[in-house]
Every structure is written in C-alpha cells, then in structure tokens.
Amino acid sequence: MGMTITEKILANAAGKDKVKPGENIWVNANVLMTHDVCGPGTIGVFQREFGKDAKVWDKEGVVIIPDHYIFTEDKTCHRNVDTLRDFVNEQDLPYFYDPADETYSGVCHVTLPEKGHIRPGEVLFGTDSHTCTHGALGMFATGIGNTDAGFVMGTGKLLIKVPPTIKFIINGIFEKGVIAKDVILKIIGDIGVDGATYCAMEFAGTAIEALSVEERMTICNMAIEAGGKNGIIAPDSKTIEYVRARSTKAFNCFESDDDADYQTVCEYNAEDFVPVVALPFSPDNVKPVSEATDVKLDRSYIGSCTGGKLTDFVMAAELLKGKKVSIDTYIVPSTVEVADALNKVSIDGKTLAEIFIEAGCIEPSLPSCAACLGGPVDTFGRCNNGEVCVSTTNRNFPGRMGSKDSQTILASPYTAAASAITGCLTDPREYLK
Amino acid sequence: MSNIIKGKAFVVGDNIDTDQIIPAQYLSLVPTIPEEYEKLGSYALIGLPDEHTTRYIADGEIKTEYSIIVGGKNFGCGSSREHAPISLGAAGCKAVIANSFARIFFRNCIATGEVYPVEIEAELNQEIKTGDEIEIDLENKSVKIIASGKTCKSKDLGAVKAVIEAGGIFDYARNSGMIPKK
Numbered sequence: 001m002g003m004t005i006t007e008k009i010l011a012n013a014a015g016k017d018k019v020k021p022g023e024n025i026w027v028n029a030n031v032l033m034t035h036d037v038c039g040p041g042t043i044g045v046f047q048r049e050f051g052k053d054a055k056v057w058d059k060e061g062v063v064i065i066p067d068h069y070i071f072t073e074d075k076t077c078h079r080n081v082d083t084l085r086d087f088v089n090e091q092d093l094p095y096f097y098d099p100a101d102e103t104y105s106g107v108c109h110v111t112l113p114e115k116g117h118i119r120p121g122e123v124l125f126g127t128d129s130h131t132c133t134h135g136a137l138g139m140f141a142t143g144i145g146n147t148d149a150g151f152v153m154g155t156g157k158l159l160i161k162v163p164p165t166i167k168f169i170i171n172g173i174f175e176k177g178v179i180a181k182d183v184i185l186k187i188i189g190d191i192g193v194d195g196a197t198y199c200a201m202e203f204a205g206t207a208i209e210a211l212s213v214e215e216r217m218t219i220c221n222m223a224i225e226a227g228g229k230n231g232i233i234a235p236d237s238k239t240i241e242y243v244r245a246r247s248t249k250a251f252n253c254f255e256s257d258d259d260a261d262y263q264t265v266c267e268y269n270a271e272d273f274v275p276v277v278a279l280p281f282s283p284d285n286v287k288p289v290s291e292a293t294d295v296k297l298d299r300s301y302i303g304s305c306t307g308g309k310l311t312d313f314v315m316a317a318e319l320l321k322g323k324k325v326s327i328d329t330y331i332v333p334s335t336v337e338v339a340d341a342l343n344k345v346s347i348d349g350k351t352l353a354e355i356f357i358e359a360g361c362i363e364p365s366l367p368s369c370a371a372c373l374g375g376p377v378d379t380f381g382r383c384n385n386g387e388v389c390v391s392t393t394n395r396n397f398p399g400r401m402g403s404k405d406s407q408t409i410l411a412s413p414y415t416a417a418a419s420a421i422t423g424c425l426t427d428p429r430e431y432l433k
Numbered sequence: 434m435s436n437i438i439k440g441k442a443f444v445v446g447d448n449i450d451t452d453q454i455i456p457a458q459y460l461s462l463v464p465t466i467p468e469e470y471e472k473l474g475s476y477a478l479i480g481l482p483d484e485h486t487t488r489y490i491a492d493g494e495i496k497t498e499y500s501i502i503v504g505g506k507n508f509g510c511g512s513s514r515e516h517a518p519i520s521l522g523a524a525g526c527k528a529v530i531a532n533s534f535a536r537i538f539f540r541n542c543i544a545t546g547e548v549y550p551v552e553i554e555a556e557l558n559q560e561i562k563t564g565d566e567i568e569i570d571l572e573n574k575s576v577k578i579i580a581s582g583k584t585c586k587s588k589d590l591g592a593v594k595a596v597i598e599a600g601g602i603f604d605y606a607r608n609s610g611m612i613p614k615k
Contacts, residue, residue, distance in 0.1 A: 128512070194507035
C-alpha cells in the first residue's frame, strides 16, 4: 500500500520510511509562525517551561507576523506587539514583520508565501487555525495552540497524530463566475462543518490543476471550516515557479501514490459548481446564490486571508468596473504587497483602486485581518450593530464580525461585488456575461 | 486530577465555536499573565447568543456555578485560540462533555490541562437541562445524571491518555527524556 502526500511529508519529517493514519509520531518542524494574538501567550509558555534565558530551537525557523489588532487605539493590543518586538530583539530573530516600521506586511497567511517562508514538502505549525492555507503549495501546515507552539519554539518538534485523508477530485472546467471560494463552500456544505474532523483534505483533478496558486490557497484555507487538520494540493510547475521566485532554499516535492489509502474519495464535475453563499450562522449553511436573492444587505466586505489576496481584488474590480455600489463596500487588502498592487495593477487603463473608488467603495484600508474576526470595537469594517454583511472571509458563526446581532454571509469576491451593486445577494454570472 | 468530576451542568447545542466561547475582542488578554487569565475566565461563553437567558457567568460574577458544560457535535470548532479552553478553565469549568470535539480545541484542552474533554455517544444535551447535577467517572469512563441515576458510557481517549496522565505535552516529553527535567 502506498502513501498519500500528507503521509509522505509526515514520514519524512519523522525520519520514518512509512507512517499510517492514527499513528502518533514526533515530527520536526521547519517553520513556526505566530502573531500578535497568540504570540505573547506562546512566548509566555516557552519562557515558563524552558526558562527566561532559553533560546528558540532555530532562529531561521521562527516567523513572527503581527496582523490581527494593529490599527486600533487599544493599549493592550499595542503592548502585545511590544512583547513580540522585545522577544525578537532578545532572541535576535531575523523574521519579524513590525507594524512600527517598513517591514510591516499584514495578514500572516498571505505574508508567509509572499515572503518566501512556504516551501513544498516542509512542515509548518502556526498559532492560527487558517495555517492550513499553505497546503496549497504542497506542504503540511496546521494550526496549533499556544502551549504546543511554546513546545515547538523550544524543541522544533511536536507529537502529532497522522490524519486519514479524504480526497476530493474535481475534473473539468469551471463556468465563468465560479471560483475557488464557491468550490470550497460547496464542499463544506456537502460534508458539514465537522465532515473532515481530524482528517487531511487533499484536492486534486484537472480543475484544481487549472487554478492559480492564490486560488488554491483559498481552497486549502477553509479546510479548517470542515474540521480538517490540513488541506493539501500536490505541487506542480505553477507551485515551483511561485516558490522559486520567493525562496532560495532547496525543497522536496511529494505526491500521493496511485495505491495510497484514502478514508473517502469524493468526485465532482467542475461543470456542476455554481456561485454559492454560506448563510448565517454556519459555513456549511450553503445555498446557490440564485436561491438566496431575496436576502437584503447592509454591507459588502472584501478582505482577509481567504478573500483579500490580489486575485480576489482583480476579480472584484473586473465586476465593479464602470458600476456603482449601493451599499457600504469595504476593501481590505491582506498585505502591503497587495495594497501596493491595487495602485499598480490595472484593467482597461484603470488601476484596481481607481475602479473601486469610482464604483463608490470606501477607500481601501491599511492591510490587516481587520473585521474578519470582529476584533477591538474600533476595528475598520467591524459590524458593531445588526448589519447584514456579505463577506469574502471564512467564518459566520454568531458574532464573528463583531456584534452578536450582525449576520455574515460568506461568498466569493465576484458574488460580494455583484451583491454590492444591487444591495441584495446577486449571482455574479449576471454581470460577467 | 481526581477521577470523579461532579457538578452542575450548563447545556448548549452543536457547533459551539471559539467565537462564542471567547469572542475576538477579548483575545488581546494574554493567558500566561495571571490577572489576564482571570479576566478571560470572566468572559467565558459571553459570545453565546442572547437566547441563552441563563448565562454561563452570572451578571456581576467572574466565576461560573456550572463546572460541567454539556454540548452536542463539534464543540470548539473554529479558531486555534488557546484562550478558548483557558477561559472555560479560568471560569471554573472542569470538563466539557460533547458528542464530538473540533480537533484543535480538543488538543488545546489536553495541552493546557484546563478542562477535561469527555466524548460520549448519547445525546445528553437533549436529555438534561442547565442546572442538573452530573457526575463524570474518568476511570470507569461513565457519565451519570444524578437525579435519575441514569448513566452512559464515555469514549476511550486512546493514545492521548498518556499525555493527559503525564500532565500535558511538556511533562510527557520530560518523562520520555526528550527534553531535560525542570
């Protein structure tokens, strides 16, 4: 019996020839990522357990990216970034993206690949559940808590259970207007928010191969919304080209064996997908947009690690060009690189930023996680009242974007843009003909 | 940890996510700072919708009177924030009984030792109401409703039991010689 890509990466990281689902193994980490929300607690655990003078296991392996609560007046949030900075100076860590200077980047899950911290075949632990994003580049990446992260920080190792794999094969060509967000929402709707608990979610097939690296990231990003331990896509020439442009380190590309053992294999035809939304209050409450057009909106929000990458804004701009929005529309680039690109990338002679402003969107914000998870009350775009918000983000449980009275509807950037024009949920295909 | 956990139950439904356990606006509190740990406890389950008229932490209190939470499927889904099990533990919760747990929440319970995650088949949250007394017997893997005397089996913890018994991942690793003793 062969192995899946996830099993091969974990076997390699454990120094074993073979591993099986359910087996508990110690694996070596290549990268540990933490941010301003979980970093101070992780450092607290690290110092409590290894001593005040302890050193991290590998300076090159620790990446610290403040991104959650940056543009706020909240003093505790500022103190947390100071805690990270003090630790970085004390430990002399090379990778810290500091909000106080030009190294600031923004959302960790977009920063990591942009800055060359993601390589196929490696193991990444991050103190954020959306760490699963990075499986899109053929690595094992998963979210952990502060205590486990404190352990990794000191030892470079973690005891983990090898997950069984569910394989999703999608062959064919997606219709114009159907994009990665629709694909992963449909899958979560089919299997439920606990449909892949403890499992690896492997995505394959000609429709997945045809997606850009950023679109693949959108799919793996939401594996956690089905309970998955990791999402993963085998690396190909697009992956290698993306990584080579950003990292000089050597890496290994793994792929699943033909006779690998899967818990389940789900096959889809790309042609059967349509634009969908997840209605309140669960990411698996999925419906075709065309069946939810009676839902009236107060706000449209385009941003986050899930839906605030350059590709997401290019698609939103493609739809909004020459149109006017009828509701408050928030443009929240995930990183500085994406924010800069909004002023450089153009469609028919107009930059993306110009297209958004002419359409009546609120001026693009500074890059951060912003209102995706609510955050401090002065967070840009936070739903502080009973707003109904269509959003390219990843979760819509009660109170996710702020007030418990608000409602979040998850959608693709195309759908969020089309819905911003009409003020009701709108199938973007009507504007893309 | 004692093998018997006895106390009043607080009953919730399926998919209680980490934003309901501890909403993001409180995540600036750092759990390893003692006074902030206590504060996190005072906000435990504050994100539950207002239909829950009985609150986990009563108005004006900082601790809960319910040491056992009884949920349905997929308890603790959502974020990897360790603030979630920590806020429950800091509030005075000893155990969460559920039909299933989200992976990271379960793992964070084990790693921190804040609350004991007890998985059961029976839909206990449909049978009892908030305030009912419950007894969990960890050794015999059973859960008893005190008023009726009815018991149900809880699932075996499997390989993770060794980590819990050692007292968390650090002690587990110290016992096996992987990291030096403190």
